[in-house]
Every structure is written in structure tokens, then in C-alpha cells.
Amino acid sequence: MTALTNWISPSLMHALGWALLHFLWQGTALAALAAAAISVCRRASARYIAGVTVLVLMLLAPVATFVFYAQQPVAAVQSPQSLPGTAAAWHAVKHIAPQPVAQMNKGASSFDATPWLVQAWLLGVAFLGLRSAGGFFLLERQRRKQSSVVSEKILEICYTLQDRLGIDRVIEYCECKWLQAPAVIGWFRPVVFLPMSALSGLSEDQLQAVIAHELAHIRRYDSFVNVFQICVETLLFYHPAVWWLNKRIRTEREHCCDEIAVAVSGDPVEYARALTLMEEWRSAPALAMAANRGPLTERIMRVLGIKTLGSGMRNVGLTGSVVCLAVALFAGNALIDMAHPRTARASFSLQAPSQAASGSAQAASDKAAAAAKPSAAPKANASPAATASGSSYIDAMKAAGLENLSIDDLIGLKTQGVTPEYVREMHDLGFKPDADSLIGMKVQGITPEYVKEMRALGFNPDSDQIVGLKVQGVTADYVREMKEVGIQGDADQIIGLKVQGVTPEYVKQMRALGLKVDADDVVGLKVQGVTPEYVQGLQAQGFKPDADEVVGMKVQGVTPEYVKEIRALGLNPSADDIVGIKVQGVTPEYIKEIRALGLNPSSDDIVGMKVQGVTPEFIQSLQAAGFKPNADEVIGAKVQGLTPEFIEQARKHGFQNLTIEKLIELKHLGILDSKGEL
Numbered sequence: 001m002t003a004l005t006n007w008i009s010p011s012l013m014h015a016l017g018w019a020l021l022h023f024l025w026q027g028t029a030l031a032a033l034a035a036a037a038i039s040v041c042r043r044a045s046a047r048y049i050a051g052v053t054v055l056v057l058m059l060l061a062p063v064a065t066f067v068f069y070a071q072q073p074v075a076a077v078q079s080p081q082s083l084p085g086t087a088a089a090w091h092a093v094k095h096i097a098p099q100p101v102a103q104m105n106k107g108a109s110s111f112d113a114t115p116w117l118v119q120a121w122l123l124g125v126a127f128l129g130l131r132s133a134g135g136f137f138l139l140e141r142q143r144r145k146q147s148s149v150v151s152e153k154i155l156e157i158c159y160t161l162q163d164r165l166g167i168d169r170v171i172e173y174c175e176c177k178w179l180q181a182p183a184v185i186g187w188f189r190p191v192v193f194l195p196m197s198a199l200s201g202l203s204e205d206q207l208q209a210v211i212a213h214e215l216a217h218i219r220r221y222d223s224f225v226n227v228f229q230i231c232v233e234t235l236l237f238y239h240p241a242v243w244w245l246n247k248r249i250r251t252e253r254e255h256c257c258d259e260i261a262v263a264v265s266g267d268p269v270e271y272a273r274a275l276t277l278m279e280e281w282r283s284a285p286a287l288a289m290a291a292n293r294g295p296l297t298e299r300i301m302r303v304l305g306i307k308t309l310g311s312g313m314r315n316v317g318l319t320g321s322v323v324c325l326a327v328a329l330f331a332g333n334a335l336i337d338m339a340h341p342r343t344a345r346a347s348f349s350l351q352a353p354s355q356a357a358s359g360s361a362q363a364a365s366d367k368a369a370a371a372a373k374p375s376a377a378p379k380a381n382a383s384p385a386a387t388a389s390g391s392s393y394i395d396a397m398k399a400a401g402l403e404n405l406s407i408d409d410l411i412g413l414k415t416q417g418v419t420p421e422y423v424r425e426m427h428d429l430g431f432k433p434d435a436d437s438l439i440g441m442k443v444q445g446i447t448p449e450y451v452k453e454m455r456a457l458g459f460n461p462d463s464d465q466i467v468g469l470k471v472q473g474v475t476a477d478y479v480r481e482m483k484e485v486g487i488q489g490d491a492d493q494i495i496g497l498k499v500q501g502v503t504p505e506y507v508k509q510m511r512a513l514g515l516k517v518d519a520d521d522v523v524g525l526k527v528q529g530v531t532p533e534y535v536q537g538l539q540a541q542g543f544k545p546d547a548d549e550v551v552g553m554k555v556q557g558v559t560p561e562y563v564k565e566i567r568a569l570g571l572n573p574s575a576d577d578i579v580g581i582k583v584q585g586v587t588p589e590y591i592k593e594i595r596a597l598g599l600n601p602s603s604d605d606i607v608g609m610k611v612q613g614v615t616p617e618f619i620q621s622l623q624a625a626g627f628k629p630n631a632d633e634v635i636g637a638k639v640q641g642l643t644p645e646f647i648e649q650a651r652k653h654g655f656q657n658l659t660i661e662k663l664i665e666l667k668h669l670g671i672l673d674s675k676g677e678l
Helices: 010-040 044-070 086-096 099-109 114-145 152-164 196-201 204-219 222-235 240-265 268-280 296-303 314-339 343-350 353-372 376-381 384-399 407-415 420-428 435-443 448-456 463-471 476-484 491-499 504-512 519-527 532-540 547-555 560-568 575-583 588-596 603-611 616-624 631-640 644-652 660-669
Strands: 147-149 172-176 183-185 191-195
Touching: 010 044, 010 114, 010 240, 044 222, 044 240, 044 407, 114 222, 152 172, 152 204, 172 196, 183 204, 191 196, 191 204, 196 204, 204 222, 204 240, 204 268, 222 240, 240 268, 384 407, 384 420, 407 435, 420 435, 420 448, 435 463, 448 463, 448 476, 463 491, 476 491, 476 504, 491 519, 504 519, 504 532, 519 547, 532 547, 532 560, 547 575, 560 575, 560 588, 575 603, 588 603, 588 616, 603 631, 616 631, 631 660, 644 660
Parallel strands: 172 191
Antiparallel strands: 147 172, 183 191
16 A cells, blocks of 8 residues: 555655544534534525535635645654654653663554555545546446437427526437436536436426426536535545535535426426426436435425424524534644644653653754754755745746636646646737636647637637637638538637537538528527428428528428328418418318318418317307308307307397308397396
């Protein structure tokens, strides 16, 4: 195991060991503060913010402790395995103990537990890190191999909810069989998974509510917070307070999204039923955020507005927090005394008066020896190369224009390989990114050459747009090919084209079919799944639609086969007419039934009859009463609510030879109503 820490200098090993130990009481104290804040806050959003804030402090606490001890001389601080006064006691005992005993204990006194502590921590971090990386890999593999695009009807529901929530990000909606409840994964390009069990087992209102729950996660950028939580759990895995706080944050996050889902759906009862059903199907990866995550009973009671037991336990939680905080501070004080013991007091308490002089003489001798080698201690206790390197990096970053960088900023920049030269090159190109933007640009592999290529093609992207272009794999060749086929746009439009998988070949095929498309048109065609074969099929039925008409027909599910069946019945609808016929659910069978009753309606008549709910049975009832109505009369009779009973009532009053128009007037004026009778 010692090989794991050979690359760490003794001073850094020492500082890291104390940082890990100090976090035992620091984490407990911060958890107590978090519990107190959560007990006081009444809104789920406030409790969530309080929890995340304390989690950030939990990560910063050991970092600050590490920096503090890294700047201290090792000799000024006891090793983590030492107890108060142990070093002084051994210094006193070794002069009065017999020589064999002193030699026997010499090896034991030199034992240092710091490397073992650090190595155990590194092994735990490596294990959890590999587990998390494997989980992300499996999720991505499942997404690619076992997911498919949802139906157009479901996609329309998703887009409507996305608009209602004000989300303008590009979101992918997939249907899958390996989940039992809707879930969302992904950061820059999120994916909402809708399992078959939810699509078939939930009503439309329930499905809308749970989809709204997942979109709420996306609107709140919860995926980024979730990754941060996983990182903190990996680094500080040994402290139970971290796991407790992360569990509480995830619970409050689900409560926040539940509130948004109920606000969008407007029906808490249906949403509660949906949660109950999905609990029975419960299965979701820990790295994804699913609608059935979190304590079921508590969530349902909150959704229905029922007061939970936890709402009455605030005083108990606050009292417990104060007690835990006091215990943590007491333990922290004891640990600090261990790190900085009062050696003089321990020495006098353990040394006999007769040995004090001997101890003083020995100390003087040691001091003289140390004076003879003035350079030995600094070399042993300091890391000049590392210090100079760290200082030069900070100074170089300041010279490049990045000032007031936090510890997290410096760690992130250095980890991702952001150099001062890279910062200056980005500044020279007109960008003024902060530390986070620079890290994002570097992670995505954005180089000055890439920016120059994009600008040479007429783009003037900001830092977010250049990241979006790179993330979607937009290359200079792709932009040139799109321009060659007549498609031009700004950075956002090019990103949209690439996201939807629009290729120059696709544009050429659409143009060859007579469609005059721009960037927005071709994106709309691609989003709706319009293929060249689909357009050819419509044209074969006599249509010459433009891009908007093709999109409208595709959205409503108009197929070439449907058009062929309608035209085979003698109708010759336009593109708008065929869309209207399809929207109203007119089928060839419906037209055949109407014509079998002697009517010959036009396309507009068919739509009007379907809109008003005219059925073959209604027409038969009019004909059985002795009428031979045409399409307009049938629609008018249906609109006015003429029934066989009303016709019979009119005839009982002695009215004969009535026409549909006269009956409509009687109905409209209420002449036959009971209040109008004498």
C-alpha cells in the first residue's frame, strides 16, 4: 500500500491526514447547522438551498484545512496518530529508561499512521469514483441501444409542457423498456425517458404531471447539482453526515419538482395516484432523476396538502442540532489540542527534577546541532518547487486577466489544463470568459483555431454559443457544405440543424422535390420526421405542398395512403382541407356510411358534419321522420338539437308538411317549449 502514496511529499501527506481527521468534527458541525436550517425553513425550495449551501461548505472545509496545514512547518504540528503530550513524554522517558527498553521502543515511536490513513481514503475514493463512472457509462449505453423516439402524440404533449414551463433548451424524448418510471439524465443535452409502463399504465393527465416533474428537474438544472453531490459523496465518503445531507437534498429536490408538477397539471389527486402506481413499478438508476424517487408517503401527503409528522418535529430537530453542534465543537477543540499540544506543560509533568537539568542539557545539545545545519529543516519541511510552481501559476493567471480566483476555480482550471497562454489567446479573440466558462471551453476542446475558423465563416459567437457549436460537433466543413446547398443561419440556427441531424444530402433531396426551404424550414421538417419518400408519396397523390404544409400534414398524421383513400371516394381536397379532415378524425369508413344514406357531401361538409358530431344514426332518424335532408340541413338540425322526439311533438300540435328549416325556427324560438304553451 505504501506505493500508493510515494508520489505525495511528507508535508502534503501530513496536511491531508489532518484535513481528513478534522472533517470528522467539521462535517458533524455543518450537518447540525444544516439540520437547524432545514427545521426552520418551511418551504421545500428554501430547505433545498440551505442543504446545497451546507454541502458546498462541507467540501470547502477540508480544502481550507488542507491549505492551512500545508503552510505550517511539520515540526510545529503533531502527527495525526499522536496524543497530547506523547512526544514530550517520550522525550523525557528515553533519558531515564534503561538502554534496552529505549531501543525496544524506538521502532514503535517512529510508527506513522498518516500514510495508512491517506491510502485508505484514496482507495475509497478510487472505488466510488470507478463505481460512479461505470454507472454513467451504463446509462449512456442503455440510452443508445435500448431507447427509441416517442410517438408524435406524446412528443406534442412534451413540447406543450416544455413551452408552459418556459424551457428553451434542446431536450430529447425517448421511449424505453428498461425503466418503470419517467426519468431524466444528461447535462448539456438532457434526455427524458418515458417507459412503456408509464405510457400504457397512466392516464393522459397523470402522464402530463409526471413529465412536468421531469421537465422541472431540467428547468432547475438539478442534474448539475446531482453530479456535484456524487463528487462530494466520493471524496468525503467516510462521513455519515455527507450521506445524510445528500439524501435530504434529494428528498427536498423531489418536493420542489412535485410542487411544479402539481402547479402545471392542476390536479394533485391525479398526480398522487400516478406516484402510487409508479411506486409499484419502482426501478430507476441511482444516477438518474426519476419521478418515483423519494419517500412515497411523505410526497403524497405533501401533494395532497396533508400535514406530515415531520412538520411538527421542528423543535425536536432544532434541539438535536444544537446538541450535535456542541458535541462537534468540543471534539474539534480536543483534536486541535492534539495537533498543537502544550509540550512544555507535558514535559514538566513527566520529568523528575533530577532529570530536568539533563533534559535541558540535551535540548541545548540538540539546538546546537540544529544550528550547525541551518538548511536541513527547511529542506525537510518545505516543498519549494511546488510552492514556486503554485505561486507562478496564480501570478500568471492574474497577469492574463483572471483575478480573485477562488480555490475551486484554481483547482478546476489547473485540472482541465487551462494555461495563461490559453486565457490570453481567448482574450485576444474578444472573449471575456470567467473561470467557469474557461473550464467549459477547455473541457469541450475549444481551441483558438476553432474560433477563428467559425469567424471566417461569418459567425461571431459568444462563449456559450461557441461551446454549443463544439458540443454538437459543428465543424467548418459542415458549415461550408450547408452554405453550398443554400442553407445559412446564425450560430443558434446551425446548432439547431446539427442537433436534429440535418445533413447537406437531406437538404438536396428536399430541394430536388421542389421544396424551397431555409434553415428553420429544414429543421421543422427534420423534427417531424419528414422523409423524401413521404414528400414523394404526397406528390404522387396530386399535392404540391410547400414546407409548412408538409410539416402540418406530417404532424396530423396524414399519410399518402390516407389521401389515396379519401380521393378514391370522389373527394378532391386541398392540402389545408386534408389536414382539417384528418384533424377531425374523419375516416374513409365514415364517408362511406354517410354516402350510403344518400348524401353526397363535399370536403367542407364532411368536416362540418364531423365537427358537429353528426352520426349515420342521426341522419337515419331524420329520414325515418320523413325528411330527405342535404348536408347543410343535417348540420343545421344537429346544431339546433333537433331530435325525433321534437319532430313528433311538432306534429302532435297539428303542424304538417314541416321542413327542416321550419323545425329549426320552431326550435330556435322555443315555441313548443312548455313555458310557451297556453
